Amino acid sequence: MTTKQEEALGELRQQIDSIDKQIHQLLNQRARCAQGVAEVKQEFQGEEDAVFYRPEREAQVLRRVMERNEGPLPDKEVARLFREIMSVCLALEQPMRVAFLGPEGTFTHQAALKHFGGSAVSAPLTSLDQVFREVEAGAAHYGVVPIENSTEGMATHTLDLFKRFNLQICGELELPIHHQLLAQAGTESSDVKTIYAHQESFAQCSNWLEQHYPQAAKITVNSNAEGARIAAGEQGAAAIAGDIAADLYKLEALARNIEDLPDNTTRFLILGNQDVGVSGKDKTSILLCAHDKPGALYSLLEPFHRHGISLTRIETRPGNGTGWSYMFYIDFEGHAEEPGVQEVLKELEAGSVELKLLGSYPQAVL
Known part of the structure; x- marks a missing residue:
């Protein structure tokens, strides 16, 4: 590396360090404002009745973030960063307990993290009925449930539960469904003899699997996260799951985005008890x-x-x-x-x- 290059990089790194310091100061300043918001709400609404999460307010903030973004960062990436900032600040006011159909590592878990950020407390449950019940009883602040998929259609069980429970829809989000073929670190594609997945994932990746793994045993499990958990402990096995399962079970992707339809998207609803x-x-x-x-x-x-x-x-x-x-x-x-x-x-x-x-x-x- 030449002296001139070192000098040029040194100047840029000093600028980055200075900007980082300003960002850090502003983040803490924003967090203190969030704490002030919580204090005002508790004073005027009471600790029991205070509502800390305001979906309409957060939607307005994220829309403004994208509208004023001048690049080079993409609009949605900037909004995603602000989503995490708001999640951390909201946790200072009141940690949100968010129920969803488990186990951890599913696309529904990924949707909950996308909407509420990493500072929300995840509460995986064993059935959609339990998700509705926990939110209605106040044991969870909010719930995340699938309502429709672009290839599979409506989640009819979710629709039927709306007849039984008195809950409010507080928000929605759309999650692109990208399937990865995951296996233990060091596994070669030729090593895979068994593939685990939920039946819907097998259906959504059927053409790819027929082309690349026609001889592999396909074993259906209750969720993709369960398949990832099994594959993490079994040599010669792989699982079809999302990135969140790969992170959770320390798996590596042998192939990415193996779904037959690249625009496969699931819409989720946010359940709560507030208008x-x-x-x-x-x-x-x-x-x-x-x-x-x-x-x-x-x-x-x-x-x-x-x-x-x-x-x-x-x-x-x-x-x-x-x-x-x-x-x-x-x-x-x-x-x-x-x-x-x-x-x-x-x-x-x-x-x-x-x-x-x-x-x-x-x-x-x-």
Whole structure:
């Protein structure tokens, strides 16, 4: 290395050290402000009733971060950094206990970390029913549940649980599903004789597996994380799982992004016990019960068209009542506090057998 190069690098490194010091000071300054927010909320709302996590506020902050970003860092990477900063600061106010369908290392766990950041307390549970129950009882502050996949469709069990439990949808996020073929460090591709995965992952990677591992034994397990755990202790074995499982079980990727459809994405919902304010770019979800009669679906959808409200999802499920009733799960743009949405909800409530407002919440930012 030449003297001039050393001098040039030395100057840049001094600038980086100086910037790092400023960033550090500002981070602690932000953390002190977060502590002040907590003190104000506790003073005016009371310790028991104070609400520390505000989904609409965080969505607004992340949107502004991306809007003002000038590069060279990509918008979403900058927002991801701020997501972690907010997670750490929120933990100073109140550590969030977040329930999800376990075990650790699944895509749902990855979704929980993406939405709440690494400072949230993870609470893996054994069933979706338990996730709903823990949140409704207040044993967990929030829950993360899958609602639909771009290739597999709606998670019908999640929809059915919304009929049984009284919870609010507080947010949503979308997670690209990238499958990796994982194995112990030092494993060669030719060493793999057994592959573990959840049945859906086998289905989503079937073409790739047929091309690269037609002779390998495919063993179905309850979750990809379980497959990764087994592969971590078994020579000649591999597992299909995500990066979070690789980190958790110290596995290396023999092949990355082996899913047959590269745009495979799962949408998750955030469950809570609070109403969420207007963020400026929101969705609302409802359940509608209607009798099976001619024109029933048209009568439910017509008010949305008349008030210019865009539907983003509609799913039909069998109802539990008499008269061959059906339950419609509907997502649409807008917030329940907005006048146009309020008018639609009034008309639907007057015309349907039953309307259940599941919540209004910010549209996915990350």
